[in-house]
Amino acid sequence: MVYIVALLAVIFLGLAAVVVSRMATVVKNASGPVEEGRIGMSNRINGLLMVVFFVTGLIGAIWSFLHAKQFFLPEASTPHGRHTDFLFWLGMSIITIAFVVTNALLFFFAWRYQHREGYKAAYYPENHKLELIWTVIPAVVMALLVFTGWKAWRDIMAEAPENAQVFEIVGKQFNWIARYPGVDNNKLGSFNYKLIDNNNETGIDYTDEASFDDFVSTSELHIPVNKPILLKIRARDVLHSVFIPHLRVKMDAVPGMPTRFQFTADKTTDEMKNITGNPNFTYEIACTEVCGQGHFSMRIRLVVEDEASWLAWCKEQKPLLTSTPELASRIPANLKAKAAKYLPADATAAPADSVTASILPKG
Amino acid sequence: MATVSANSATVAHAAEHEHHEPQSFWRKYIFSEDHKTIAKQYLISGIFWSIIGISLSVMFRLQLGFPNMKLDFLRPILGTWINETGKLDPDFYLALVTMHGTIMVFFVLTAGLSGTFSNFLIPLQVGARDMASGFLNMLSYWFFFMASVLMFGSLFIETGPASGGWVIYPPLSALPQAHKGSELGMTLWLVSMALFIVSQLLGGINYITTVINLRTRGMSFSKLPLTIWAFLLTAILGLISFPVLLSAALLLIFDRSFGTSFYLSEIYIKGEALPNVGGSPILFQHLFWFLATQRYI
Numbered sequence: 067m068v069y070i071v072a073l074l075a076v077i078f079l080g081l082a083a084v085v086v087s088r089m090a091t092v093v094k095n096a097s098g099p100v101e102e103g104r105i106g107m108s109n110r111i112n113g114l115l116m117v118v119f120f121v122t123g124l125i126g127a128i129w130s131f132l133h134a135k136q137f138f139l140p141e142a143s144t145p146h147g148r149h150t151d152f153l154f155w156l157g158m159s160i161i162t163i164a165f166v167v168t169n170a171l172l173f174f175f176a177w178r179y180q181h182r183e184g185y186k187a188a189y190y191p192e193n194h195k196l197e198l199i200w201t202v203i204p205a206v207v208m209a210l211l212v213f214t215g216w217k218a219w220r221d222i223m224a225e226a227p228e229n230a231q232v233f234e235i236v237g238k239q240f241n242w243i244a245r246y247p248g249v250d251n252n253k254l255g256s257f258n259y260k261l262i263d264n265n266n267e268t269g270i271d272y273t274d275e276a277s278f279d280d281f282v283s284t285s286e287l288h289i290p291v292n293k294p295i296l297l298k299i300r301a302r303d304v305l306h307s308v309f310i311p312h313l314r315v316k317m318d319a320v321p322g323m324p325t326r327f328q329f330t331a332d333k334t335t336d337e338m339k340n341i342t343g344n345p346n347f348t349y350e351i352a353c354t355e356v357c358g359q360g361h362f363s364m365r366i367r368l369v370v371e372d373e374a375s376w377l378a379w380c381k382e383q384k385p386l387l388t389s390t391p392e393l394a395s396r397i398p399a400n401l402k403a404k405a406a407k408y409l410p411a412d413a414t415a416a417p418a419d420s421v422t423a424s425i426l427p428k429g
Numbered sequence: 430m431a432t433v434s435a436n437s438a439t440v441a442h443a444a445e446h447e448h449h450e451p452q453s454f455w456r457k458y459i460f461s462e463d464h465k466t467i468a469k470q471y472l473i474s475g476i477f478w479s480i481i482g483i484s485l486s487v488m489f490r491l492q493l494g495f496p497n498m499k500l501d502f503l504r505p506i507l508g509t510w511i512n513e514t515g516k517l518d519p520d521f522y523l524a525l526v527t528m529h530g531t532i533m534v535f536f537v538l539t540a541g542l543s544g545t546f547s548n549f550l551i552p553l554q555v556g557a558r559d560m561a562s563g564f565l566n567m568l569s570y571w572f573f574f575m576a577s578v579l580m581f582g583s584l585f586i587e588t589g590p591a592s593g594g595w596v597i598y599p600p601l602s603a604l605p606q607a608h609k610g611s612e613l614g615m616t617l618w619l620v621s622m623a624l625f626i627v628s629q630l631l632g633g634i635n636y637i638t639t640v641i642n643l644r645t646r647g648m649s650f651s652k653l654p655l656t657i658w659a660f661l662l663t664a665i666l667g668l669i670s671f672p673v674l675l676s677a678a679l680l681l682i683f684d685r686s687f688g689t690s691f692y693l694s695e696i697y698i699k700g701e702a703l704p705n706v707g708g709s710p711i712l713f714q715h716l717f718w719f720l721a722t723q724r725y726i
Binding site: 239259260262263269302303304305320321322323355356357358359360361362 | 519526710
């Protein structure tokens with residue numbers, strides 16, 4: 067490794083020396099008139115080098131693209147992802163064609179129309195027809211690209227359908243917390259950041275009865291395949307950003323400003339294992355907004371499975387209220403009965419003590 | 430007649446040349462009001478900053494490209510920023526990325542390039558003897574110099590320089606408890622950037638005034654060299670958008686130091702729910718990118 071760095075340093079220094087010596091020559095020549103006959107071999111060589119530069123650059127770019135292909139993401143696992151991928155490659159193709167053609171002309175012209183003794187450059191100040199063509203065509207193409215992009219964006223950001231399965235993901239330094247709407251009522255309870263503590267990491271509000279069966283996980287988010295998903299996104303402390311590369315999902319998590327993203331995953335984790343040929347494949351939800359020291363390792367696993375096994379998995383989970391009975395003290399007296407079935411027997415047996423009673427009016 | 434006018438022109442020309450008053454070393458080379466000297470000052474500062482900025486990027490790219498590489502050989506320079514496993518400390522990695530971005534975008538591309546070329550070329554190419562205000566031009570450089578001293582100094586403090594990314598999005602940059610780089614380093618970043626913006630505004634006003642008012646006879650706008658058009662538009666864009674960045678930075682300073690909630694809302698951090706509500710981190714992003722989008726262009 068050190069040798070590579072040393073080698074690069076030597077090459078860099080060598081090139082720097084060449085540049086400095088060339089600069090010195092240029093400065094020296096610039097001060098005096100160019101002698102007759104000086105423009106000879108060097109002009110032809112430089113003209114040819116232009117073409118060589120373009121051709122080697124083009125070959126290098128193609129090689130680099132083919133080499134990097136192995137690292138590209140597989141086909142998107144969401145319909146909206148495949149559509150945005152199509153738009154990306156469409157835009158990229160148009161840009162690439164325009165880039166290659168204009169640069170080919172640029173470098174080829176430098177060689178073809180190099181200085182020749184006895185030739186005089188023509189003065190060609192304007193051509194309105196030509197200018198009109200090269201202004202209107204790119205403008206129309208650009209407008210079409212913008213329009214198709216805007217349409218795709220509008221569809222992706224549309225309201226989620228009624229039957230969408232709701233989940234919540236909360237970012238904090240330095241992990242994600244997934245909250246599920248629960249084992250029974252399929253509704254996310256409300257939240258308040260002031261209720262956050264070690265027992266209640268997402269600030270679930272237990273004065274809302276929809277909260278009673280909510281459960282959380284910091285290691286996995288399980289979602290059903292082929293069903294619209296509405297991901298509600300929050301951040302506890304600083305900016306984070308939900309990034310699910312294989313689903314082409316990306317949305318910032320902003321403290322004080324809940325965001326959302328709706329999508330439908332149509333390939334299960336198991337199917338992706340076959341497609342990628344990687345038996346250890348897992349979908350990953352990463353953080354893609356610098357959020358502090360542990361940003362690089364902030365991730366949670368995403369499991370996409372068929373609806374039956376997803377439901378079965380949900381049934382196995384315990385509401386936060388069951389696993390953390392201390393939270394029972396936050397339930398108002400009139401809802402205690404409804405919460406009872408989620409609480410372990412010993413927690414319900416304990417009477418609402420005076421401490422609980424004093425907290426209640428505030429909730 | 431022709432002879433007379435030719436003679437008087439020669440006399441006037443000679444008089445111009447004789448008009449140079451002897452200047453002290455300080456006035457000639459340090460606190461100079463001459464556009465060429467100021468351009469060179471910008472050039473030298475810009476070269477200094479680009480060496481620093483590129484070195485920082487070499488460090489984090491070595492770590493990124495070769496994650497298992499032992500970087501112990503950098504310990505004599507970086508000390509404890511190289512951890513015991515011979516890798517860059519994660520906090521320092523973010524600091525490197527942040528300072529590289531800040532230095533390259535603001536101190537090299539904006540000040541180093543624009544400061545050098547606008548100052549050097551505008552008077553020469555529009556046919557003016559110097560900038561509209563040599564004094565403002567001098568102030569512009571020395572505000573930039575003060576900004577540079579603060580930014581450079583922030584590289585050496587114990588908690589490290591700003592490290593929330595060159596875009597310094599709050600709340601990360603607003604909360605010292607969120608990140609080491611959001612402590613003193615961030616304060617220095619903000620103060621330095623405020624001085625930097627003052628410098629850019631002074632420079633920009635000067636470039637615009639010179640191009641509009643000090644063109645030589647016959648130099649109409651349609652005959653203005655393209656380089657000057659480019660400098661003029663750059664200066665106008667800077668004059669429109671830098672004050673917006675200044676306001677973004679000022680509001681961030683208020684949030685950090687005076688308990689306001691421009692960018693902060695509903696935050697729970699380090700076991701504490703902060704009282705701030707109603708702010709929006711997105712406001713900062715809008716203000717920041719109002720400047721930065723055109724800076725990129």
